[in-house]
Every structure is written in C-alpha cells, then in structure tokens.
Amino acid sequence: MFRIRFHGRGGQGMKTAGQILGSAFFLEGFEVQDAPRYGAERRGAPIVANVRAAHAPIHERGAIARPDLVVVADESLIPVPAAGVLAGISARTVLLVISAEPGEVWKARLNLGGPVIAMNAQAEAGEGGGLAYAGAACAGAAARLTGAIARERLAQAVHDELGGRGEGAARNTLAQALAAFDAMKAHAGRVGEGAEIAATRYTAPEWIEVPFDAARVSAPDIRGGATSELAKTGVWRTLRPVIDYGRCNRCAWVCSTLCPDGAIRVDAEHAPRIDYDHCKGCMVCVAVCPPHAIAAVPEREAKGIEA
Amino acid sequence: MTRTLLTGNGAAAWGVRLAEADYVPAFPITPQTEIIETLAGWYERGEVAGRLVTLESEHSMVTAAGAAAATGVRVFTATSSQGLLYAMEMLYAVAGWRAPFVMVNVSRAVASPITLESDHTDILAARDSGFLQFHCATCQEVLDSVLIAYRVAEDARVRLPAIVNEDGFTLSFTREPVEVPDIGSVRAFLPAFDPQGMEFRASRPVSQAVAVLGGSQYSYFRYEAHLATLNALAVYDEAAAAFASRFGRRHPVVEAYRCEDADIVFFLIGAVATQARDAVDRLREAGRKVGVLRPRLLRPYPAAALRRALAGARAVVVLDQNLSMGQGGVLHTELAAALYGAERAPLLVSFIGGLGGRDVSAEEFYEMAAVARRAIDAGVAPEPRLLFTAGELREIRKLQAIAVEERKRTGGQA
Numbered sequence: 001m002f003r004i005r006f007h008g009r010g011g012q013g014m015k016t017a018g019q020i021l022g023s024a025f026f027l028e029g030f031e032v033q034d035a036p037r038y039g040a041e042r043r044g045a046p047i048v049a050n051v052r053a054a055h056a057p058i059h060e061r062g063a064i065a066r067p068d069l070v071v072v073a074d075e076s077l078i079p080v081p082a083a084g085v086l087a088g089i090s091a092r093t094v095l096l097v098i099s100a101e102p103g104e105v106w107k108a109r110l111n112l113g114g115p116v117i118a119m120n121a122q123a124e125a126g127e128g129g130g131l132a133y134a135g136a137a138c139a140g141a142a143a144r145l146t147g148a149i150a151r152e153r154l155a156q157a158v159h160d161e162l163g164g165r166g167e168g169a170a171r172n173t174l175a176q177a178l179a180a181f182d183a184m185k186a187h188a189g190r191v192g193e194g195a196e197i198a199a200t201r202y203t204a205p206e207w208i209e210v211p212f213d214a215a216r217v218s219a220p221d222i223r224g225g226a227t228s229e230l231a232k233t234g235v236w237r238t239l240r241p242v243i244d245y246g247r248c249n250r251c252a253w254v255c256s257t258l259c260p261d262g263a264i265r266v267d268a269e270h271a272p273r274i275d276y277d278h279c280k281g282c283m284v285c286v287a288v289c290p291p292h293a294i295a296a297v298p299e300r301e302a303k304g305i306e307a
Numbered sequence: 308m309t310r311t312l313l314t315g316n317g318a319a320a321w322g323v324r325l326a327e328a329d330y331v332p333a334f335p336i337t338p339q340t341e342i343i344e345t346l347a348g349w350y351e352r353g354e355v356a357g358r359l360v361t362l363e364s365e366h367s368m369v370t371a372a373g374a375a376a377a378t379g380v381r382v383f384t385a386t387s388s389q390g391l392l393y394a395m396e397m398l399y400a401v402a403g404w405r406a407p408f409v410m411v412n413v414s415r416a417v418a419s420p421i422t423l424e425s426d427h428t429d430i431l432a433a434r435d436s437g438f439l440q441f442h443c444a445t446c447q448e449v450l451d452s453v454l455i456a457y458r459v460a461e462d463a464r465v466r467l468p469a470i471v472n473e474d475g476f477t478l479s480f481t482r483e484p485v486e487v488p489d490i491g492s493v494r495a496f497l498p499a500f501d502p503q504g505m506e507f508r509a510s511r512p513v514s515q516a517v518a519v520l521g522g523s524q525y526s527y528f529r530y531e532a533h534l535a536t537l538n539a540l541a542v543y544d545e546a547a548a549a550f551a552s553r554f555g556r557r558h559p560v561v562e563a564y565r566c567e568d569a570d571i572v573f574f575l576i577g578a579v580a581t582q583a584r585d586a587v588d589r590l591r592e593a594g595r596k597v598g599v600l601r602p603r604l605l606r607p608y609p610a611a612a613l614r615r616a617l618a619g620a621r622a623v624v625v626l627d628q629n630l631s632m633g634q635g636g637v638l639h640t641e642l643a644a645a646l647y648g649a650e651r652a653p654l655l656v657s658f659i660g661g662l663g664g665r666d667v668s669a670e671e672f673y674e675m676a677a678v679a680r681r682a683i684d685a686g687v688a689p690e691p692r693l694l695f696t697a698g699e700l701r702e703i704r705k706l707q708a709i710a711v712e713e714r715k716r717t718g719g720q721a
Contacts, residue, residue, distance in 0.1 A: 035481035059581035062666035199589040220420035
C-alpha cells in the first residue's frame with residue numbers, strides 16, 4: 001500500500017492535492033482512501049491530507065503513522081511540533097519539500113537518513129504559481145514520485161476534481177500539476193509501498209492506568225487570555241495585512257472590532273496596530289476597511305521587506 | 308451502477324437523492340454540513356426534485372421532519388453531536404408519532420471539552436429514543452444503509468424513524484470508492500412511500516402527541532413502539548436480502564468476519580471495524596484464531612444473532628468508542644446482557660478507545676488480542692482499560708505545567 005501525507009496550511013490546497021492524487025490512483029485502477037484532517041481553524045492553520053492507495057480494499061484508517069512519502073507545501077511548518085510533519089518518518093520515507101533551498105540542505109538540517117527532495121514550485125509552476133497555492137504542484141510531484149501514475153491520468157484527475165471551478169482555474173492548476181510531474185522525472189518511482197506491521201513482531205503500546213486527578217487539575221478550563229497569547233498563531237499566516245497609515249482615516253473601530261482574533265488594537269492616537277504574533281492572516285480587516293487602507297502582502301514578501 | 312470516489316457525507320447525500328426524499332429540514336453542524344450542502348446544490352440547480360428548508364435549530368428541524376413525515380411525504384434530515392443532543396427531546400417525541408423518516412447522524416464526540424472528531428457517545432445518547440439505529444463501517448455502507456433504512460422504517464410492521472450513523476472525519480470527510488446504483492434499480496428496491504393513511508394536513512388536524520393519563524394507555528403505546536422496533540429485525544433481514552439480490556452487496560444484521568473457528572473476537576461498531584478486519588488478517592497470518600463481530604443494527608439489538616455468532620468464542624474484546632460515566636462502555640454492558648446465562652459464555656474483555664477521534668493503532672489491536680489470550684489462560688477477564696499511553700499522559704502533564712504558570716500569571720492559586 002502507498003501511504004502519502006501532504007502537509008500545508010489552510011488555503012494552500014492540501015485537501016485538493018489529496019483528492020487529485022486519490023483520483024489519479026483511482027483512475028489507474030487502485031483502491032483509494034483520501035482523507036484530510038483538520039480542526040476548527042481557518043486559513044493558515046496546519047492541515048494534513050492522508051492518501052492511501054493499494055490493489056486491494058483499504059481497511060486501515062486514521063492518520064498515516066508510517067508514511068512512504070511526506071510532501072511539505074510550506075517549509076515553515078517543519079519546526080512547528082503540532083503540525084507533526086516529521087512524525088513516523090523512517091529511512092525509507094521520501095520527504096519532498098517545496099522550497100528554494102536544495103534537498104541536501106534540508107537533509108542535513110533535519111538530520112534525516114532517507115531521501116529528501118526539494119522542489120522550487122515557484123520556478124517550476126510558472127506564471128500564477130506560488131506558495132500561496134501549492135496543491136496542484138504537490139499532487140503532480142507525488143504522482144510522479146510513486147511511479148504508478150501516468151501523466152494523462154494525472155491530467156484527467158485534475159480535470160475531474162477541478163472541472164467545476166471554472167476553466168481558467170482548472171487550466172492553471174493543470175499546468176502546475178503537470179510541471180511538477182515533469183520536474184520529478186529524475187525521481188520517478190522513488191517512493192515504494194510500505195509493508196504491513198506483522199502481528200508477530202510489533203512494539204506493544206505503552207498503556208498505562210490513567211491516574212485520578214482532582215478537578216482543580218483535571219477540569220478542562222483555560223485561564224483568561226494568557227493561553228492564546230502564548231500560542232504564536234501569527235506563524236499560520238500566508239498573507240499579511242499591512243496598514244497604510246497615510247490612508248487610514250483613524251475611524252478607531254472598524255478593523256479592530258471586526259478582527260475575529262482581537263489582534264488589532266487602537267492606540268492613543270486612534271491608529272490601529274496589528275499584533276503580528278497573533279494575526280492569522282484571515283484578511284477580514286482588508287475586506288472591511290472603508291478607505292481601503294490595508295493591503296494583503298504575501299508573507300514571504302513582507303518578511304523580505306522586514307529584512 | 309457507477310463506481311466513484313465519495314466521502315461518507317457525499318454517499319449519504321447520494322442515498323437521499325436516490326431515495327427521492329421530498330423534504331429536507333436542515334440545520335448545519337460540523338461534520339454533517341456537507342450532506343445538506345450537497346443536497347442544497349442539487350435542489351438549487353434543479354437536478355433533483357425536493358425541498359430543503361433551513362430551520363432555526365435542530366430541535367425545530369426534527370419537529371419539522373416528524374410533522375412532514377406525518378403528512379405522508381418522504382423526509383430526510385441530518386445532524387451531529389451537540390445538534391443531536393439539542394434535538395433529543397423531539398427525537399423521543401416524534402418516534403412516538405410513528406411517522407417514519409431517515410436521519411443521518413455524523414458521530415462527533417460531545418462537549419465538554421468540545422471537539423470535532425468522532426466517537427459514539429452522541430449516537431448512544433439517542434439509544435432509547437425509539438429511533439432505529441444503523442451503524443456504518445464504510446462510505447458504501449452509508450449510501451446503502453440510507454436506502455435500506457427507508458425501506459425498513461416505512462414498512463407497515465415497523466413505521467418508526469431511523470438514524471443512519473457514520474463516523475465524523477473517519478467516514479464523513481474520507482473518500483472511498485463507492486458504487487452508486489442507478490435510480491431504476493433503487494425505485495424497484497424502494498418503492499414510493501406508502502403513508503398508510505397518514506395524512507396530516509392544515510385542513511385536517513391530527514393530534515400526534517396525544518395526552519394520556521393513568522399509565523395503562525401510556526404503557527400500551529410505548530410497548531407497541533417497542534414491539535415495532537423488535538419487528539425491524541426480521542424486516543431488516545428481508546430488506547438486506549432483497550438489497551443483496553438486486554445490488555450484489557450483502558449487509559447482514561451482524562457482520563461476522565473470520566469468526567467461524569475464532570477463539571477471540573473483536574466486538575465493535577462503526578468505521579473502526581475495517582481496522583479490526585486488517586488486524587485479524589495479520590493475526591491470522593501469525594496463527595491466531597481471531598475474528599470481528601459487528602452489529603449493523605444497534606436498535607433493535609440483534610441479541611440472538613450475536614449469541615449465535617459467539618457460540619464458539621472463548622473471549623470477546625469489546626472496543627467501546629464511547630464512555631458511560633460511572634459504568635464504562637455501552638457495547639460491553641449490552642453484550643454482557645445478551646450473553647447472560649448462555650452456556651460457556653465467552654469472557655468479555657472491555658476496552659474504551661478511540662474517544663474524540665483518537666486513532667487506534669494496529670499494534671493496539673494486536674495487544675488487545677494478547678490481553679484476551681491471557682484472560683483465557685487465567686480464566687478471568689481483566690478490569691476495563693482506556694487505550695491511553697504513557698506518552699499521551701506525558702503530553703497532558705506538559706500542558707498542565709503551562710496551565711499552572713498561567714494561573715500564576717492571571718492571579719490564581721498555583
């Protein structure tokens with residue numbers, strides 16, 4: 001069975017990547033299971049899509065614990081423990097990172113024994129491609145890495161999954177998927193099918209008796225705002241709202257009131273100040289600002305300006 | 308018949324489309340919403356006839372479903388978790404109206420703490436409501452069960468509403484290959500709803516919730532509903548046989564996988580059953596005689612079929628994806644009741660696992676079988692156990708350490 005995990009952020013198309021790859025496998029005659037896994041978060045939150053494909057009915061469920069291939073659409077997720085990007089990676093797991101840095105750098109940085117491949121999707125995907133949407137490129141690259149999917153089946157899968165979203169979007173997506181498929185030519189078939197865990201030789205789970213804790217400890221309460229302050233949800237952002245204070249008319253309420261995360265405060269001079277540690281980049285402020293004083297700047301660009 | 312990739316929610320919507328439901332009162336809740344969104348899209352584009360109306364709550368939604376069914380039209384609705392709990396008063400009420408319709412519940416663990424992922428505590432809270440309960444292990448079964456559920460619910464020997472249950476995320480958002488039958492075959496299997504004289508109209512009022520005092524009339528009406536629920540066992544067998552001969556897919560009331568000569572049997576409901584099948588295949592390769600037993604119907608409870616299937620087993624690993632506080636797993640309790648007094652009844656080894664969407668690993672299945680083996684050797688079942696590892700507790704302790712710091716910072720006592 002092929003077991004493939006896509007890691008990205010909400011809005012980058014990881015669910016779509018899983019569906020395109022799933023459909024492509026299905027068209028090739030595989031049994032398929034594709035399953036995104038996410039929480040209540042919005043755009044920018046870590047998201048995983050699991051794809052399983054085999055020539056027999058698939059009974060395994062849940063998160064893929066031992067992946068054959070891990071595709072990372074957003075390299076900034078790798079150091080986020082909660083994203084679980086490196087979970088279950090072994091020496092036979094192929095890691096594909098969408099990154100401008102080469103695979104060897106990532107291999108050394110992460111101290112991994114297995115193969116690490118980097119794909120510069122911005123360059124490969126051409127016009128309109130970019131980090132904000134990486135789903136098609138991830139699916140196309142994964143398809144080639146398995147060596148089990150023909151180029152025309154991938155194209156058919158993109159058409160099947162995105163045909164309903166307008167011709168322009170489908171064409172653009174198809175170009176990205178095929179470019180990534182072609183870019184992985186040297187690595188075609190690099191990903192193999194993992195074995196099942198035998199019932200004769202396995203590591204027994206370290207079950208324990210859950211101890212009684214008094215309700216003061218064991219009630220699921222959260223204290224004030226301190227929790228959300230500690231979680232730097234700003235790292236979820238793919239787009240950054242940037243205020244042009246020359247255009248801001250100091251209304252002192254619209255963006256700050258409508259920010260769903262309370263990440264905009266108004267200072268003594270009635271100017272809004274964005275807390276970038278906690279702004280998740282939903283762009284609600286950009287949409288609601290009456291004088292259009294807030295711009296959506298890709299995070300990578302914004303970081304460049306900072307540096 | 309088309310074989311395509313569908314999520315559990317997509318499969319549910321297709322079941323409703325093929326059953327040609329006339330009316331769908333709806334209220335959104337994760338992870339169910341995709342069902343009503345899919346149906347709404349079809350109705351809006353005129354692809355299928357039918358009417359979807361959004362209500363202001365699940366309580367009103369179930370009321371509308373029961374009232375509409377009492378007018379003699381085919382009704383569908385769907386909910387999940389907190390929504391099911393909010394509708395609970397009306398679940399009991401409309402079941403007593405004896406107006407049949409089908410509701411899909413997408414199982415999601417209940418608050419508190421709140422979560423989105425699956426376990427069966429929500430659906431088991433509706434256990435005694437008077438709704439029939441169908442439990443699905445695959446997306447295919449979701450589609451098929453919706454069709455079978457209409458046929459059973461509308462049968463004159465039953466005439467009760469039914470819930471088809473699918474696991475949130477594990478099925479609801481997971482695509483699997485699903486065969487979508489053609490409408491002609493479905494119409495032959497599931498003819499148009501015969502309302503058997505139910506004709507509630509504005510111009511011809513009917514009191515559905517008749518008041519009775521003194522107890523004897525109440526006892527009669529409630530017991531009639533109980534007898535009708537029991538009838539659903541035989542009606543289900545007929546419907547499943549008709550379904551198998553028409554569509555080639557067999558859905559017996561109790562799925563027994565490699566149980567014939569099994570010493571140890573996994574007993575569970577829902578999507579985790581396919582994982583159990585995998586584990587059984589691996590354990591068989593290792594020479595262990597194990598099987599999986601899964602009731603598709605939980606109400607009515609197929610006690611006789613379960614007793615038959617377990618006649619040769621020496622131990623049953625009961626995996627409850629639910630928790631009745633102060634008692635333990637509901638499946639465990641019910642199976643114990645079904646086996647009480649049976650000769651050479653197997654030991655019941657109780658595990659609580661998969662709460663709130665926690666994955667159950669292959670190794671855990673192997674280990675549960677090993678625990679059952681030791682129980683057989685010792686002749687006594689161990690205490691019930693929660694599937695929870697030392698590593699998981701360590702993570703909890705880390706969070707608690709942060710919580711203590713927060714308390715200090717927010718002026719509370721550490």
